[in-house]
Amino acid sequence: MIASExxxxxxxxxxxxxxxxxxxxxxxxxxxxxDVTGVDLPPVDADAPTRLGALGRSEAIGLVGLTEPETxxxxxxxxxxxxxxxxxxxxxxxCTMKHNPRLNEKVARLPGFADxxxxxxxxxxxxxxxxxxxxxxxxCTLTGMPAVAMSPKxxxxxxxxxxxxxxxxxxxxxxxxxxxLVPESAHGTNPATAAFANxxxxxxxxxxxxxxxxxxxKARLGPDVAAVMITNPNTCGLFEKDFREIADAVHAAxxxxxxxxANFNAIVGKVRPGDLGVDAMHINLHKTFSTPHGGGxxxxxxxxxxxxxxxxxxxxxxxxxxxxxxxxxxxENREERGPSFGRMTAFHGQMGMFTRALTxxxxxxxxxxxxVAEDAxxxxxxILRSMEDILHAPFAGSGPCMHEALFxxxxxxxxxxxxxxxxxxxxxxxxxMTVYFxxxxxxxxxxxxxxxxxxxxxxxxxxxxxxxxxxxxxGDEALKQAPYYAPRRRLDETAAARKPKLAFEG
Numbered sequence: 001m002i003a004s005e006x007x008x009x010x011x012x013x014x015x016x017x018x019x020x021x022x023x024x025x026x027x028x029x030x031x032x033x034x035d036v037t038g039v040d041l042p043p044v045d046a047d048a049p050t051r052l053g054a055l056g057r058s059e060a061i062g063l064v065g066l067t068e069p070e071t072x073x074x075x076x077x078x079x080x081x082x083x084x085x086x087x088x089x090x091x092x093x094x095c096t097m098k099h100n101p102r103l104n105e106k107v108a109r110l111p112g113f114a115d116x117x118x119x120x121x122x123x124x125x126x127x128x129x130x131x132x133x134x135x136x137x138x139x140c141t142l143t144g145m146p147a148v149a150m151s152p153k154x155x156x157x158x159x160x161x162x163x164x165x166x167x168x169x170x171x172x173x174x175x176x177x178x179x180x181l182v183p184e185s186a187h188g189t190n191p192a193t194a195a196f197a198n199x200x201x202x203x204x205x206x207x208x209x210x211x212x213x214x215x216x217x218k219a220r221l222g223p224d225v226a227a228v229m230i231t232n233p234n235t236c237g238l239f240e241k242d243f244r245e246i247a248d249a250v251h252a253a254x255x256x257x258x259x260x261x262a263n264f265n266a267i268v269g270k271v272r273p274g275d276l277g278v279d280a281m282h283i284n285l286h287k288t289f290s291t292p293h294g295g296g297x298x299x300x301x302x303x304x305x306x307x308x309x310x311x312x313x314x315x316x317x318x319x320x321x322x323x324x325x326x327x328x329x330x331x332e333n334r335e336e337r338g339p340s341f342g343r344m345t346a347f348h349g350q351m352g353m354f355t356r357a358l359t360x361x362x363x364x365x366x367x368x369x370x371x372v373a374e375d376a377x378x379x380x381x382x383i384l385r386s387m388e389d390i391l392h393a394p395f396a397g398s399g400p401c402m403h404e405a406l407f408x409x410x411x412x413x414x415x416x417x418x419x420x421x422x423x424x425x426x427x428x429x430x431x432x433m434t435v436y437f438x439x440x441x442x443x444x445x446x447x448x449x450x451x452x453x454x455x456x457x458x459x460x461x462x463x464x465x466x467x468x469x470x471x472x473x474x475g476d477e478a479l480k481q482a483p484y485y486a487p488r489r490r491l492d493e494t495a496a497a498r499k500p501k502l503a504f505e506g
Contacts, residue, residue, distance in 0.1 A: 022487065025077045029504045032064030038071065081487040083431045085293075089453055089461050093404040093434035093446025094187065094235055096265045096287035096376075103363060104290060104356035113355045118347035122327055128351060129326035133318045135358045139283060139302055142369070144274030147310035149303045149317065151349045155262060158282025158301030159193040159229075161314055161344050165280060165305060166227050166256045167197060168312040168341040175254065177226035183212045184440050185234035187260040199226060206440050210236035210395040210406075214246060221253040231260035232276070233267065233402035235438040235446070236395050237380065247277025256280065256309065264288045265450070266377055266403035269370030279306040289357035300353035314344045375451035376403045379458060383447055386462045391469050394441055403450075409443030414475025418443035423482035423490055424468035430461060 017024035050056055066074070083090070090097035108114065116128045136148040149165075152158040163180070170177050180194035183204040191201045202220065205213045212230065228250050232240040240246070247257045259273050259281040265288040267273075273281050285291045285300045305313055316328040328348065364372065377400070384405035388396045392410035395401070409418045422432035422445075434446040447465075449458055471479050481490065 022081075023077050025074065025081070027504060028064050028066065028074065031070055031074060032066040034060065034062050034064050037065035038067040088429060088431070089449070089457050090431050091433045091447045091449055091461065092431065093237075093406070093448040094262060094437070095293070095434065096263075096284075096403065096448060096450055097293060098265075098287075098290055098450040099452040100290050100292050100356075101360065101363070104359045107359045108352045108355045110355075113351055116351055123325075126326055129318050129328070131351075131354050131358055132348065133320060133326055135354050135361070136302070136318065138358070138361050139304055142268060142272070143278075143281060143283070143304045144272030145278070145281070145304035146274075146307050147305040147313055149305065149313045149344070150300075150354070151314055151316065151344050151347075152282065152301040152303055153345055153350060154299035155282050155284040155287075155301040156189045156193060157299070157344060158284075158303045159189060159258070159260070160197060161301075161303045162258050162280030162282060162305070162309075163193055163197045163199070163227070163229075164314075164341050164344075165303075165309045165312040166258065168339060169256065169309055170226055172312070172339055177224055177255070179225045181217065181220060181225060181228045183217070183228075183230055183234070185210060185212060185236050185238075185438060186229055186231040187235055187262050188437060190229040190231070190258075190260055194227075194229060204228075206236070209398040210234070210238050210440070211240055211398070212242065212246065214242050214249075217246060218249050221249060221255065223254065225250075225253060225255045227256045227258050227279075229258040229260065231263060232273070233263045235263075236398075236440065237384075237401040237404040237406050237446070238395060238398055239267070239402055243276045251277065262287060263403055266373055268373050269366060270373045274304070274306065278304075279309050280304070285353050285357045290360045291353045291356040300350040300357070302349075311339050312341055314342060315340050316343075316348055318348075372451050376449070377401075379449040379451060379453060380405050380447070382455075382458060383449055383462060387465065387469075390466055390473070391445075404446055404448035406438075406441060407445040407447070408441045409445070409472070412443075412472045412475075414477065416472045416475060416479055418445055420479040420482065421445065421468050421472050424471065424479050425464065426483035427485050428464040428468065430464060 085097050085099060112127055113131070116125055122129065132150055136150055139148050140146065149161055152161045178200050179202055180199040181202055181204050182191045182194065184206045194201045204217045204220065207213050211234065217228065228246065230240065230243070230246065232243055234240055250257050256279040257277055259276075259278040261273075261281045261283045264281075264283055268288055280303060282301045282303045285302070286293045291300065316330050318326055319329055320326050331343070361369065380401050380403050384393060384396060384401050387393065387405070387407060392408040393406070394408055395406060409421070418435050422435050425432045433448075434444075436444055437446060438444055449461075468479070483490065
């Protein structure tokens, strides 16, 4: 079947613009009216007293009114046009988009966890504190680190937590350092975090094999370097085999080692970062321990800390008493506070994510978590070796990849690019892989299958991926207009970014 220019199959036009069950969904402002409401409310006396004072609304805000069926149908139809892990394979590299087990969801919805309130008396939430304490214990055991901060709300928040602990440790000894070194193969948020914490960021180059240039890093170390932020495995999908040597050099120069934990799924149960000399590492519970990916939340990014940084962990944190009960160490417990840099957030953390992650850990056990890493690495290498004969794989000779396979657009012809391959995969029913990252590879395509995908699913993806790549290698002009079958055709992304239209124009 050949697609017509408007992206539909050749055939009769429809009166509604709908295509069978793919409905053309209007905006809310096109459905409802601002002078009606879907809820029956008693009339309000214009002279009725109000507590708003000068903050009271002086004119209508223009929100549209909808009936309940209209509202439910609108958002349900929109949800059918979105892509999620429950719909299909989600090969986003460096994101670890794994299945979220429904057992996790069942446990998180138990009333004692789902209804817990942050201002509850501590003697009324002992079960919740126990979950936080157990989860923290698992994280310390799996990473080989003596302390953990559970309050950060996301990976980037956890990065900031680790960097602030490093700053506090330097300040405690009167050592004002200004520079954080970030390798080219590190995760993208690392330089932003360091800059946000008011450090000057300097890059460390990668070797032709895709790993940190150890000689260049050692040459830059000095009394002004506060820390190195390094991702292991890195975003080229490779394990940093010289990590221990790097950590020893940084420590000898008086700095600390921050490890980005975004790719911990590749080594969980196999390698303990604490044994490699890591001082701080955030752990994305959604990446490694199957809690839902955010979209702005709900997130959780616990941070494990070395013995050197443990005293500077943020408040609050959980402690167990001799009688087995738990309590939170708060700022007012000054005799226990020590040199903590303060708080990352008002309350402790995201309870729903803690319960899901602990459920996942208890379901798998130590041996199961080890298999998670092994299967994730196996799946990634299967994709790498299945595609390297047709697609540029710059680091295929650097040894087995870890959790993700990295490709580039080196041999594409006819002006075709990585973006065209990504759009072509949409027509095949897949969310595209991560594109144009990491920057060390031209036209990067970063594919991460995770451990939860079956061989049959991966084989089907490889077949589709190869077909689209073959079109790009042959210079198929039709790819430049893909996707043809998505709810929306290709947008002018540059114009959308530079001249966004953020208001409805009726």
